[in-house]
Amino acid sequence: MATYRLSQRLARENRSGRKGQEIPGGDREADRQAHSPPPRVQAESLSQFLPSTNVQYAWDSTALGDLKKCAYYYYMIHIEGYTTRDENIHLRFGTEVHQALHDYELSRKGGADHDHAVHATLKKLLTRIFDWEPDVTTKAYNTKNKTTLVRSVIWYLDRFKDDPAETYTIADGRPAIEVSFKWELDYGPRGSSVPYMLCGHLDRIVHYPRGSDDLFVMDRKSTSMNLGSYYFQQFEPNNQMTLYTLSSQIVVHSPVKGVIIDAMQIKADQTLFERRITYRTQEQLDEWLVDLRYWLAQADSYAEANYWPRNDTACTMYGGCKLRDICSKSPSARARFLEGNFIKLPKEERWNPLKTR
Numbered sequence: 001m002a003t004y005r006l007s008q009r010l011a012r013e014n015r016s017g018r019k020g021q022e023i024p025g026g027d028r029e030a031d032r033q034a035h036s037p038p039p040r041v042q043a044e045s046l047s048q049f050l051p052s053t054n055v056q057y058a059w060d061s062t063a064l065g066d067l068k069k070c071a072y073y074y075y076m077i078h079i080e081g082y083t084t085r086d087e088n089i090h091l092r093f094g095t096e097v098h099q100a101l102h103d104y105e106l107s108r109k110g111g112a113d114h115d116h117a118v119h120a121t122l123k124k125l126l127t128r129i130f131d132w133e134p135d136v137t138t139k140a141y142n143t144k145n146k147t148t149l150v151r152s153v154i155w156y157l158d159r160f161k162d163d164p165a166e167t168y169t170i171a172d173g174r175p176a177i178e179v180s181f182k183w184e185l186d187y188g189p190r191g192s193s194v195p196y197m198l199c200g201h202l203d204r205i206v207h208y209p210r211g212s213d214d215l216f217v218m219d220r221k222s223t224s225m226n227l228g229s230y231y232f233q234q235f236e237p238n239n240q241m242t243l244y245t246l247s248s249q250i251v252v253h254s255p256v257k258g259v260i261i262d263a264m265q266i267k268a269d270q271t272l273f274e275r276r277i278t279y280r281t282q283e284q285l286d287e288w289l290v291d292l293r294y295w296l297a298q299a300d301s302y303a304e305a306n307y308w309p310r311n312d313t314a315c316t317m318y319g320g321c322k323l324r325d326i327c328s329k330s331p332s333a334r335a336r337f338l339e340g341n342f343i344k345l346p347k348e349e350r351w352n353p354l355k356t357r
C-alpha cells in the first residue's frame, strides 16, 4: 500500500487540467496559504476534524457523498457516529473480498500459478474469518455470511483467471493494487491554515485491455441488486468514481480514462459478475473540482452554525435511506428509536478517511 501526497502546486495544476485556469478565488486563497504558518494538524493525529470542532478537513468519497445526499445524514453518520448492525456486515464482507483479491494478485505477482495462488488466498481468508460471527438476525446475513463470502471469492478468481485487465505497475515497481491516496487542495476551511485533504483507496489501476496504454481504475462492488443497466447508471455521474479518476491520475502521473466497475451480485445461492466502464473527461473532472469548493464551504457553514438540515427529497433514494425510521418520527421520539436500532460507535471506530488499510 502506498500513500501519495500532492504538492499544492501539482494539486492546482491537476485541478484545472492546465495552468492558468483556476477555480474562482483560487489565487487569493493560494496566496493566503503561502503566507500562513505551517498546518498544525497532522494526518497522524487520525482525526479528520480540526481540533475541538466539527469542521472536517480530510474527506473521502463516502463522507463527501453523504454530505451531498443529506447534511443531516452526514451529521448522524460521520459526526455522531451512528451505524447499523447490517452496515457492519456489509463493511466486513467488502473488506474481506478486497483483501482476498489483493492477496491473490500479490501471490500471482510473486510467481505462483493460479491454483497455488487461490489456495494461499483461501487459507488466509479462512484464518481471518474464523472468529467472525455476523449477526444472524440481520437482513444482510441472508446474502452476506461466511459461506457466500468464500464462494464469491472462489468464483471470482475462477471467472477472471485470465483477466483481460492487467495491473498497472507503479514507478517504484509495485503493482497498483489497494493504492491509498491523500492529496491536498490549495485552500482549507474558513479561518484555518490547514488545507483540505482528499483521501481514499483505489482497488486497482489497470491497463485495459491487457497490453494497451489505456488506463482505468478498477473498483470492486458487492451488491444484492441486479447487475443490469439500472445498477450501472448510478455511476454516471458519480461522486466516488469522479474522485477516483482524478486521484488515480495523480498516482500514475498520466491520464486515466475512468473506472471499470467490477460488480458482484451476491445471492443466497449464487454470485453473479458483471463489469462495465464509466468514463470521465478532463472537463468533467475540472467541473467536479469547482463544485467541490462550494460543497466544502457548505459543510464548513453547517459546522459553524452547528446545524445540519434534512434533505427530505433524498429519503427514498439509493434504495431508501437507513435513517428513514428515525427521521419519520417526531423529534422527541427519535432518541428511543435510535437507541433500539442503531449503534453509536466510539470515536476511534468511526469512519475516518485518514485511516490507512
Ligand code: SF4
Binding pocket: 069, 070, 071, 072, 073, 310, 311, 312, 313, 314, 315, 321, 322, 323, 324, 325, 327
Ligand atoms: S431519512 Fe431523509 S432526512 Fe433523514 S437522514 Fe435520510 S435522507 Fe436525510
